[in-house]
Amino acid sequence: MNPATGRAQVAFDRSRVGLGAVLRAIAALGYRPHVLGAADTLAITTRERRVALKRLVVAGFGMMQVMMIAVGLYIGASQGMDPTIREYLRITCLIVTGPVLVYAGRPFFAGALASWRSRQLGMDVPVVIGLSLAFIASSWNTLLHRGEVYFDSVTMFVFLLLLGRYVEMSARHRAGSTADALLRLVPATALRIRDGVRERVPVIALMAGDRIIVPVGECFPADGRVTSGSTDVDESLLTGESLPIPKAPGSLTVAGSLNTGAPVEIALSAVGQSTVLAGIVRLLERAQSERPRIARLADRAASGFVACVLLGALLVALLWLWVDPSRAFEATLSVLVVTCPCALSLATPTVVTAATAALARQGLLVTRADALEALARADHVVFDKTGTLTLGQPQIEKAVPYVGTVDEALNIGRALEQGSEHPLALAFAGFTTATATAVAVHPGAGVEGIIGTERLRIGHTSFVEAIAGPRPKDLPTASIDLGGEHGWRATFQIGDSLRPEAARVVRQLEALGLTPHIASGDHPLAVTTVAARLGIKDWHARLTPSAKLALLQRLIVRGHQVLVVGDGINDAPILGAAAVSVALGSGSALAQSSADLIALRGELATLPLAIATARRASRVIRQNLIWASAYNLIALPIAALGWVPPWLAAVGMSTSSLLVVLNALRLTRREPSSAPTPALPVACPA
Amino acid sequence: MTIIFLLIPLGLVLVGAALWAFFWAVGDGQFDDLESPGWSVVADDTPALETPIDGEQTG
Numbered sequence: 001m002n003p004a005t006g007r008a009q010v011a012f013d014r015s016r017v018g019l020g021a022v023l024r025a026i027a028a029l030g031y032r033p034h035v036l037g038a039a040d041t042l043a044i045t046t047r048e049r050r051v052a053l054k055r056l057v058v059a060g061f062g063m064m065q066v067m068m069i070a071v072g073l074y075i076g077a078s079q080g081m082d083p084t085i086r087e088y089l090r091i092t093c094l095i096v097t098g099p100v101l102v103y104a105g106r107p108f109f110a111g112a113l114a115s116w117r118s119r120q121l122g123m124d125v126p127v128v129i130g131l132s133l134a135f136i137a138s139s140w141n142t143l144l145h146r147g148e149v150y151f152d153s154v155t156m157f158v159f160l161l162l163l164g165r166y167v168e169m170s171a172r173h174r175a176g177s178t179a180d181a182l183l184r185l186v187p188a189t190a191l192r193i194r195d196g197v198r199e200r201v202p203v204i205a206l207m208a209g210d211r212i213i214v215p216v217g218e219c220f221p222a223d224g225r226v227t228s229g230s231t232d233v234d235e236s237l238l239t240g241e242s243l244p245i246p247k248a249p250g251s252l253t254v255a256g257s258l259n260t261g262a263p264v265e266i267a268l269s270a271v272g273q274s275t276v277l278a279g280i281v282r283l284l285e286r287a288q289s290e291r292p293r294i295a296r297l298a299d300r301a302a303s304g305f306v307a308c309v310l311l312g313a314l315l316v317a318l319l320w321l322w323v324d325p326s327r328a329f330e331a332t333l334s335v336l337v338v339t340c341p342c343a344l345s346l347a348t349p350t351v352v353t354a355a356t357a358a359l360a361r362q363g364l365l366v367t368r369a370d371a372l373e374a375l376a377r378a379d380h381v382v383f384d385k386t387g388t389l390t391l392g393q394p395q396i397e398k399a400v401p402y403v404g405t406v407d408e409a410l411n412i413g414r415a416l417e418q419g420s421e422h423p424l425a426l427a428f429a430g431f432t433t434a435t436a437t438a439v440a441v442h443p444g445a446g447v448e449g450i451i452g453t454e455r456l457r458i459g460h461t462s463f464v465e466a467i468a469g470p471r472p473k474d475l476p477t478a479s480i481d482l483g484g485e486h487g488w489r490a491t492f493q494i495g496d497s498l499r500p501e502a503a504r505v506v507r508q509l510e511a512l513g514l515t516p517h518i519a520s521g522d523h524p525l526a527v528t529t530v531a532a533r534l535g536i537k538d539w540h541a542r543l544t545p546s547a548k549l550a551l552l553q554r555l556i557v558r559g560h561q562v563l564v565v566g567d568g569i570n571d572a573p574i575l576g577a578a579a580v581s582v583a584l585g586s587g588s589a590l591a592q593s594s595a596d597l598i599a600l601r602g603e604l605a606t607l608p609l610a611i612a613t614a615r616r617a618s619r620v621i622r623q624n625l626i627w628a629s630a631y632n633l634i635a636l637p638i639a640a641l642g643w644v645p646p647w648l649a650a651v652g653m654s655t656s657s658l659l660v661v662l663n664a665l666r667l668t669r670r671e672p673s674s675a676p677t678p679a680l681p682v683a684c685p686a
Numbered sequence: 687m688t689i690i691f692l693l694i695p696l697g698l699v700l701v702g703a704a705l706w707a708f709f710w711a712v713g714d715g716q717f718d719d720l721e722s723p724g725w726s727v728v729a730d731d732t733p734a735l736e737t738p739i740d741g742e743q744t745g
Contacts, residue, residue, distance in 0.1 A: 046715075046718055049717075049718070050712050050713070050717070050718070053712055053717055054708075054709060054712055057705070057708055058705060061701050061704065061705055065697070065698070065701060069694075082687070085687060085690065088690075088691065088694075089694075092694055092698070095698070096698070
């Protein structure tokens, strides 16, 4: 059992107890069992970590042995030593160093071979050249009983390099666990109905078009549409929406969400890799595999740098051969080791990995590697209104009756709007005692129907005026009107309530130096209220998508870095055009989103935090790059002058790499002020 | 000083034994999870099953 990741693993003997019995036992305890897939990422990371740990320890033990003997050799060199014992100690060093180089140093040789095949100078090339030169020369000298040996430098270099890579690998694995946790939401088996027979089949066997039954407490194995039954579905693991979402026949259900209401039958529309969940995981993996521009730049620089180092080492070797041949080898070796551009190559990717992991823990997915850099530089923020600053759920804020009472007006309004699928009709959802017959929906105008004996209309003013006569002057202007053949009935003010955290977030963003704007397609009246309440001075209402794009481009032309926050559905074009964009998570739209960051919990609160993290990340990247370049620029001439013995070169180079990685890891440290938000839960509790 | 002709090989044999033990431990999964065992103290004791199922082990 692992409380850190919230997973328990069960192994059992298939010959004594069936899989079914084990699954039942786990379900009886109140947990959802998952069968570990063959392509399980956990197994891969475990194997990778085990091998790396073995290599590290072999190098460490080897280094200790060689060091101990080397101390004896150094003392012997200064105080005199029996040649037999000296040769004996040197051969022992050779015997220990050999396995260290072959087993523990294998990743470097593999890396150098790969970069040789791809005709690119990777940072493993100077490492391998340095290691091989030192080892071959030392072995040669040992066997011929003359000269110097560098076995201590070889083992130490291998150990310190491996230590740096081990730390980097741990950071990578920690970030990868987020995607892994999401994938685990999909159960392993499903109840399929075929020709009226129910059978439990593995999820891999499901195909689009299959009908399955999802019992209460089970997770949906694939995307589909409800065909019979209605239920409530908890999509919180996926989107952060904490309230269960009602699903009736025809509603879409998403893989990984939890059925909390009643058993439903669904017809599958997408399975396996084509589900929304798989799409989100792919976005996450894309962000982690893609290297940001600055990292690619550093890589190219490192590649050029390696060429310079190799040329420089050759030059140093030739110069020293001319000046003092006895010191040529040692100086060349030091140059090769001390200038290994590992730190330069590690500077950016480690920071991006660490920052991405830190943000993912706060429910913010980074889907593009460049996003962090752009987010750190953003100075203007453009909000969409509906669904972003507001909750996106229309409500009746005020009902003003012209005849009768508020309840009567609402009763009629609800009856008429029942057949409509217009977003504003959602505000009228609720219980009604009236029944409307001959209901006709007039798109863009309203709904008409007959209640009792009267023909009634609800919708735009002109649509109602056509049947009820001119609008009464004493009725306040509002969004939806209601009237009939016998005259005007009522008017309704429809509003959308602000997100509770919106005002705080806008203030925090302003404190971070960002200028807020609102770009909405909504009625100016609704937009002013929101803008006034949030204290946003620059707002634009009634914007078509292309007008929003024009507004955005005006800001970009003026040289601003614009962050766009939207709900990811109707504002895809401006999300794509912005320097960096954030989509607030909401169900199926997430996967298709063109946003650079996705707020999985669907709230704004993470935004200031994201910007702060991004700024810290870019500061750390700058520190790392400056440190790595400065180190190399200073160390190279000193080593070329022959002032750095090979062992000191190994220490210096590895320390610079380790410093870079540890500096990046500072980002994953939890902020004491931030609320302890749990990572994505892994098991679906029954 | 002739004793080092015995002691150094002995040391190497001990290092070899230590490495073998470490490889065994890694292969056994002892380093896969360094956090959970620390929590086992606060976990409830496993209640005795009335009818123990043979061969089932939780880890």
